[in-house]
Amino acid sequence: MSNLRELPIVETAAAGVVPCCAPLAREPLTAPDAERLAVMFKALGDPVRLRLFSMVASHEGGEACVCDIQDVGVSQPTVSHHLKKLRDAGLVTSERRGTWVFYKVVPEVMATLSGLLGQKV
Amino acid sequence: MSNLRELPIVETAAAGVVPCCAPLAREPLTAPDAERLAVMFKALGDPVRLRLFSMVASHEGGEACVCDIQDVGVSQPTVSHHLKKLRDAGLVTSERRGTWVFYKVVPEVMATLSGLLGQKV
Numbered sequence: 001m002s003n004l005r006e007l008p009i010v011e012t013a014a015a016g017v018v019p020c021c022a023p024l025a026r027e028p029l030t031a032p033d034a035e036r037l038a039v040m041f042k043a044l045g046d047p048v049r050l051r052l053f054s055m056v057a058s059h060e061g062g063e064a065c066v067c068d069i070q071d072v073g074v075s076q077p078t079v080s081h082h083l084k085k086l087r088d089a090g091l092v093t094s095e096r097r098g099t100w101v102f103y104k105v106v107p108e109v110m111a112t113l114s115g116l117l118g119q120k121v
Numbered sequence: 122m123s124n125l126r127e128l129p130i131v132e133t134a135a136a137g138v139v140p141c142c143a144p145l146a147r148e149p150l151t152a153p154d155a156e157r158l159a160v161m162f163k164a165l166g167d168p169v170r171l172r173l174f175s176m177v178a179s180h181e182g183g184e185a186c187v188c189d190i191q192d193v194g195v196s197q198p199t200v201s202h203h204l205k206k207l208r209d210a211g212l213v214t215s216e217r218r219g220t221w222v223f224y225k226v227v228p229e230v231m232a233t234l235s236g237l238l239g240q241k242v
Contacts, residue, residue, distance in 0.1 A: 024175040025183065025231070031194070034172040041171065045163025051155040054145040058241075062146065073152070110146070110238045117235035120179075 020112065026120035040113060043089035048074055049082040056083075056092060056103050063104035065097075141233065147241035161234060164210035169195055170203040177204070177213060177224050184225035186218075 021033050029037065044050050051072060056064045066079050074082075083103050086092045091110075092103045142154050150158065165171050172193060177185045187200050195203075204224050207213045212231075213224045 024178040029175040034168045038168040042166025045166040047155045047159040050159045054150040057145040114238035
């Protein structure tokens with residue numbers, strides 16, 4: 001998967017996280033890889049943030065702005081705060097369009113995390 | 122996947138977490154599901170704990186005791202502490218055999234998390 005290092009979408013991730021690594025069931029993580037990946041899992045380790053991430057991921061085109069997100073039981077500034085945390089962890093990218101900032105999932109990163117927890121073959 | 126509710130291995134998970142949910146890219150999580158799943162992601166959100174989890178997962182039979190784990194740069198009591206946290210989150214189960222407690226990954230839970238982050242189809 002070394003060619004992923006050249007994908008612009010990965011280079012724009014704020015935390016500079018690059019997809020990596022074989023499934024955990026096949027071989028243990030190195031300390032540096034664990035450091036990078038733990039940042040992502042930590043970002044998903046908050047119930048509100050995880051739910052917001054799922055709302056962005058399942059929204060049309062895998063992207064959404066704060067204006068698309070409702071009924072999560074927290075204020076719009078709190079939603080924005082959580083979305084920025086997801087961006088800082090490299091799970092989503094952001095782009096301003098007029099009044100709103102749109103957040104978009106990084107499919108390669110999701111695939112990496114999914115593969116990491118998947119079967120070893 | 123509702124038949125997973127009847128698997129003993131799931132019932133023994135300390136946090137009582139039951140695998141669930143469609144891929145995030147397909148539909149958003151409900152608040153209760155996000156609460157349960159965030160506990161697992163949070164447990165993986167520490168670099169040392171994530172590395173230990175990968176060591177257990179990749180060890181023979183997907184299980185290991187503290188005696189099998191070396192060179193992680195933390196003391197054996199700290200390793201034990203982290204393994205208990207993984208157990209409390211429902212990611213591993215534990216079983217005492219003589220002097221040692223053995224920790225074993227819960228394949229259904231890993232598959233759930235992998236599927237959650239996987240493609241929507």
